[in-house]
Amino acid sequence: MSLPSGFTEKYQHLLGAEAAAFLATFDQPAQSGYRINPLHPSAPALPEPIAWSQWGSYGKVAGTSIAHLAGDVYSQEPSAQFVAAVLAPTPGERVLDLCAAPGGKTTQLGSFMAQQGLLVANEINAGRARVLSSNVERFGLTNTLVTNSDPQSLAAQLPEFFDRILVDAPCSGEGMFRKDPGAMAYWNPDYPAQCATRQREILRSAEAMLRPGGTLVYSTCTFSPEEDEQIIAWAAQELGLSIEPIAKVGGIADGRPDWADGNPALANTARLWPHLLQGEGHFVAKLRKAGDEPARAGKQQVAAKLSRTEQADLTAFTQSSLTAPIIGPFLKVGDNLTTMPAAMPALAHIHVLRAGLDLGTFKKGRFEPSHALATALPASAFQTVVPLTAEEFDRYRHGETVARPTLKQKQTVLLTYEGAGFALGRLVNGTVKNAYPKGLRK
Numbered sequence: 001m002s003l004p005s006g007f008t009e010k011y012q013h014l015l016g017a018e019a020a021a022f023l024a025t026f027d028q029p030a031q032s033g034y035r036i037n038p039l040h041p042s043a044p045a046l047p048e049p050i051a052w053s054q055w056g057s058y059g060k061v062a063g064t065s066i067a068h069l070a071g072d073v074y075s076q077e078p079s080a081q082f083v084a085a086v087l088a089p090t091p092g093e094r095v096l097d098l099c100a101a102p103g104g105k106t107t108q109l110g111s112f113m114a115q116q117g118l119l120v121a122n123e124i125n126a127g128r129a130r131v132l133s134s135n136v137e138r139f140g141l142t143n144t145l146v147t148n149s150d151p152q153s154l155a156a157q158l159p160e161f162f163d164r165i166l167v168d169a170p171c172s173g174e175g176m177f178r179k180d181p182g183a184m185a186y187w188n189p190d191y192p193a194q195c196a197t198r199q200r201e202i203l204r205s206a207e208a209m210l211r212p213g214g215t216l217v218y219s220t221c222t223f224s225p226e227e228d229e230q231i232i233a234w235a236a237q238e239l240g241l242s243i244e245p246i247a248k249v250g251g252i253a254d255g256r257p258d259w260a261d262g263n264p265a266l267a268n269t270a271r272l273w274p275h276l277l278q279g280e281g282h283f284v285a286k287l288r289k290a291g292d293e294p295a296r297a298g299k300q301q302v303a304a305k306l307s308r309t310e311q312a313d314l315t316a317f318t319q320s321s322l323t324a325p326i327i328g329p330f331l332k333v334g335d336n337l338t339t340m341p342a343a344m345p346a347l348a349h350i351h352v353l354r355a356g357l358d359l360g361t362f363k364k365g366r367f368e369p370s371h372a373l374a375t376a377l378p379a380s381a382f383q384t385v386v387p388l389t390a391e392e393f394d395r396y397r398h399g400e401t402v403a404r405p406t407l408k409q410k411q412t413v414l415l416t417y418e419g420a421g422f423a424l425g426r427l428v429n430g431t432v433k434n435a436y437p438k439g440l441r442k
């Protein structure tokens, strides 16, 4: 691979004798990996576990496979899987993923939280926020609020609101050159310093949203000290955050105090080098805010009250198709109904793309369930599960119907393939009508 000359010279200077081994990795293929979804019993086993990721395996899963479509796996490069493992939230906490699209770290944080507490996944770019929202849906997360905002606007509304925050910062992307050579086009010797300016701004907002005593993980997929140790040295000095130790396994190396202000605590940060482990380039720091206070309550979202007709339509759906009623608290936006995550904040002028579990939409005289139920609810939540053959699976994804002449009931059913639920269908007169979202069809 032909690297920018300024890049090669920089790392020859920084790494000395180690540079040759580092630079040689750019002529080797990128590492691939994926994580399984611990919330899904149909998730596959881990053939080639990754030392630092409890749900991770080396290998590839096709985007057209049932494991992917059912949300049983998320394709994610191995080193990237270390980041959320360092934040390691627990069920019930309030967690923010501030730079979240397309959702690799969000879905892993959701795995730790087991649908409890509040996970806010924010993305500044509108198009990328939509991809994030659809990945949150595919993974079946029900405690997640997906927002499309800039960090400052969010910080203005949620001061000291979170127990844990992840800043997976936009960066110069040097660690991804092998995976995405196109990223090299943006690189010039001044690019890391430009990225660092934006990273400091994002960290200021993140710190404002963290409760005293809370944990903030900062990560990049770049090797440049300007965006790694030097940012953390600044965060320690300017924001008063302490640099906490990180357990390092499988070839993960210490950060380099000598590449910043010499603060010995910078050795606590973690560097993932492609010549020292099987993965791409990453940097991770774990920071703590001084003090110890509970997260601030903030202004809570008021739950929606359903009209009598709406309640009747929702009950008609649950009684005909599900094995248990759906209990709120509900949030209604237009005709769309969701169940809100715990501690859901009331957000003014912030674009919310998804708030908890998207249940469906009130139509004239009926409730139309959302595709989100297929990946969020277990098969046992549905009165009828319809397993498909390979041919039917293929055809359903093209938008076709499925014949089941022996099934006479009129209801919404869960469709499975190889034991994994991936779609809803509307059963009428022995035919399962296609309810697969048009955007997901082949």
Ligand SMILES: C[S@@+](CC[C@H](N)C(=O)[O-])C[C@H]1O[C@@H](n2cnc3c(N)ncnc32)[C@H](O)[C@@H]1O
Residues within 6 Å of the ligand: 098, 099, 100, 101, 102, 103, 104, 105, 106, 123, 124, 125, 128, 150, 151, 168, 169, 170, 171, 198, 202
């Ligand atoms: C490294 S990517 C995040 C990857 C994601 N965490 C994942 O694991 O899938 C960084 C994200 O930051 C977003 N971003 C860019 N500028 C930003 C800014 N000024 N503030 C916050 N986020 C920004 C980008 O759109 C991008 O989606």
